[in-house]
Amino acid sequence: MLKVYLSGEIHTDWREQIVEGAKGLDVEFSSPVTDHAASDDCGVAILGGEENKYWHDHKGAMVNAIRTRKGIADADVVVVRFGEKYKQWNAAFDAGYAAALGKSLIILQQPEHDHALKEVDAAALAVARDPVQVVQILQYVLTGKLPA
Amino acid sequence: MLKVYLSGEIHTDWREQIVEGAKGLDVEFSSPVTDHAASDDCGVAILGGEENKYWHDHKGAMVNAIRTRKGIADADVVVVRFGEKYKQWNAAFDAGYAAALGKSLIILQQPEHDHALKEVDAAALAVARDPVQVVQILQYVLTGKLPA
Amino acid sequence: MLKVYLSGEIHTDWREQIVEGAKGLDVEFSSPVTDHAASDDCGVAILGGEENKYWHDHKGAMVNAIRTRKGIADADVVVVRFGEKYKQWNAAFDAGYAAALGKSLIILQQPEHDHALKEVDAAALAVARDPVQVVQILQYVLTGKLPA
């Protein structure tokens, strides 16, 4: 069984496409909380409000780290998706974290970011352009079968 | 002696300010190659040209990784600077890599990036706003003296 | 599945509250032996009596360490509860041990101990004030759902 953590962009349905495409394969997926509002507010919603926005964010990021660290630590493969918008520094941070732990890294990104992502890609075993390719990699890795 | 790796933005003189400010302290600094052109072209300049821009970048990123990995692996403290411009995914990648190795992380960034960097900051032991603060931290850590 | 070790204070029912509150979540709890008398005497009760109280205590602490070390080593999350009374150095020891192993740490304590626990809290991903908050964190980490 292959454990795969799906990190990065949360505004499109790329995770659903991969999970759907991988049906029938012996894969267990995990991911961060992708409900943006819950992810931003989890710290203060549970542990009490903060007047200072910095600490509001900090408490949330710390609680989310409980889930993220376990997801990456348990994974055989970490897929990191960089989307069109936003800074996405947490995605690059996860990629570096996973690389240092020796996880197999698959980066999912469009060619216009190739230059900006060259150090991240250099740590990866595959750079994919769409979720179908990620599914095909997982299928090949598990079954040895190439796409028809 | 404290070994400090200075990662991230390469277009301002923040490294020089820290190195200058830390004169007299028992610190050994290291950093990536900060000559942008050399850093981009080192792979093909040494190992032969590539027609495909992706592989041009890839060869350079791999050669730079020899220096970067040693810098981070040897460091006690990793300072990661996020500047005003560019994606800077390599900076966030270095931060994640350093965090996974258990290095003490200091992030140097302006408040307008606080929200975007909240996951990175959550892994840090200090978030500084200017190079002087980084120097003051190094001075305090080594000598126990606070700024006057 | 999330493995959670519940360390620290043994004179109130905080463990039961958390276990009860987390019913239905995919969590496996473990904890030290919480029968105070058994915990104190296990060494001499099994391995033979000691005249010297120091060695009496020592033999017990060593036998308890078989359970404690496994509990922490296997855990994804270590919750450490500091109560109103006693030195509770074993709780702080467990927190340091868990932190060095890179476990996600949740500290459960009242505000009057904030200053005394600041180094311990600084290694934690959450500082909770009551067992309900711990349950809410576990629920959020596992399901992404915030408390209503």
Add this chain to the structure above:
Amino acid sequence: MLKVYLSGEIHTDWREQIVEGAKGLDVEFSSPVTDHAASDDCGVAILGGEENKYWHDHKGAMVNAIRTRKGIADADVVVVRFGEKYKQWNAAFDAGYAAALGKSLIILQQPEHDHALKEVDAAALAVARDPVQVVQILQYVLTGKLPA
């Protein structure tokens, strides 16, 4: 050469006694910042004030951790002193942290704390009652000579 980190109580001169007694031995000592006021305020003094006392303490504890972690990580031997007063949870935390890293641990404490410290003592290679004994251990470990 033996690297020794001196952790714990900061209100008596036990560190000075050990350093003085070990003169002539091939030992390198390190320790936390023992200026209580500087240690409490280093975070806000360098990185900016906080209205909330909790975050005031937190920023300081994080900056101090840069020094503490390096001291323990570099050490062969960690001596942890428990004094007469205060909770001293940071001392017990350091002991747990050092134990998990496999450091040789020497606990320095009075007999009235034996029962409360039994789990900490159980992870130690020596329990000393005064700084002279610590010096004698260091001398024996380095030279094979027992006290006259």
Add this chain to the structure above:
Amino acid sequence: MLKVYLSGEIHTDWREQIVEGAKGLDVEFSSPVTDHAASDDCGVAILGGEENKYWHDHKGAMVNAIRTRKGIADADVVVVRFGEKYKQWNAAFDAGYAAALGKSLIILQQPEHDHALKEVDAAALAVARDPVQVVQILQYVLTGKLPA
């Protein structure tokens, strides 16, 4: 249960002989993709063609590494088969990789390669001459029974 990774030569049926011979034993086998064409082309077939043969090979080798690394990392025992033909540097690479991770190594090779493989054999716990011996080792390790 014993996890066994079968590395190396892919042109004879030695893997099938071992798997067949080990029926009834509590062993879980894994192996690289042994379809030579698929293994060579998996990179470009999934991630897009390359004009340069070097990068064609490189992309394939990277995708195959996702499977290989997991196979070795999860294994208790790594069997590496050196056949009659080809350079088989990937087999020797796997042996070195497995040795550095502390895996139990069994080398399967003919006597004419003894001198060339002496450094590889020196890292192994057994040097077998045919698949039956590998099966007998697995049987003995799991059941304590020697071949009749």
Add this chain to the structure above:
Amino acid sequence: MLKVYLSGEIHTDWREQIVEGAKGLDVEFSSPVTDHAASDDCGVAILGGEENKYWHDHKGAMVNAIRTRKGIADADVVVVRFGEKYKQWNAAFDAGYAAALGKSLIILQQPEHDHALKEVDAAALAVARDPVQVVQILQYVLTGKLPA
């Protein structure tokens, strides 16, 4: 579930006593091959005879190491029994190996060997005198119940 490896002396039924006594507890036991003749001859019986007795022994010891290393690596607790006779250096070797891996160590031996085993005992969490005590420790560690 607790994984327990039973190392050492193979001429009395101490393993059977422990396994029998622990019935009903959530323990999984493993052990070396205890058939003395098979253990001595496994190398040559499977991999071919040796004229030189040294290499005869060596081949057997290597094959046995496949089982021993896995048993210790997988274990939470390693029990090492020293009997009345023989050098039993392999038992002491296993104890050192297990100690370096941070396993919880229980030594089972008679008082007449206390002085000779003092370095081994110093690495253990319990020194038991008979198999019943080992069972009682396992029962206590798993259930918190002391012997009646």
Add this chain to the structure above:
Amino acid sequence: MLKVYLSGEIHTDWREQIVEGAKGLDVEFSSPVTDHAASDDCGVAILGGEENKYWHDHKGAMVNAIRTRKGIADADVVVVRFGEKYKQWNAAFDAGYAAALGKSLIILQQPEHDHALKEVDAAALAVARDPVQVVQILQYVLTGKLPA
């Protein structure tokens, strides 16, 4: 300072070329014993002869491993040279061993071996064609200067 281990082919002067070319750089080189006869016979020459050629080779390979393992373990960078002749399985073994330890790997080989070495190259940060390129990489990594 950069520690570089030079592994592989011992019949040409590539090591001398690199050491000569790197004069003036802050590099410390190490390598296996390159006296072929001494390397083959060291085991029996020191520890006594063997009638069986297999054990003759084995004793030598084991003694050489004392030097090889230290060289690789201490290195920041491992350069592995594959020449025109011989099986060179020990070179590929060293590459795998170094890769698993996370060392920066530079492979030095001619294009005709690209396909056979694709798995080894896939673990490397640079594939060089002649010793001058290795020197240029070391110079760039240490000084940031590209070849004129």
Add this chain to the structure above:
Amino acid sequence: MLKVYLSGEIHTDWREQIVEGAKGLDVEFSSPVTDHAASDDCGVAILGGEENKYWHDHKGAMVNAIRTRKGIADADVVVVRFGEKYKQWNAAFDAGYAAALGKSLIILQQPEHDHALKEVDAAALAVARDPVQVVQILQYVLTGKLPA
């Protein structure tokens, strides 16, 4: 420079022979305290007497472990000498401890113990019969020169 720890038998001058023979080589030797009386009594001499002989021994073994663990942890090569007399379980324990840490192990022992030491020898890179052979190995490993 090669760091070598000399473990085991303390009643003959084998250590002196090796240190003397290795003069001029770049080796740094360390060893346990070889003053038998001091080694037995160091615990109670420094930390206070014990009525019970078991705890008398225990305190000494623990203090000696501070030196032993550092010696082995720092070493590249661990030489373990088994002599004619005594149980020498601490020697075998050190060998197991060193093996688990991946140290290069040289065993120094007479042929009459070959069978009893076969598991220990199986973890070693060399089995020497006299101190001169150990010196010759060190010389070869450091200089590539065989004995004349």
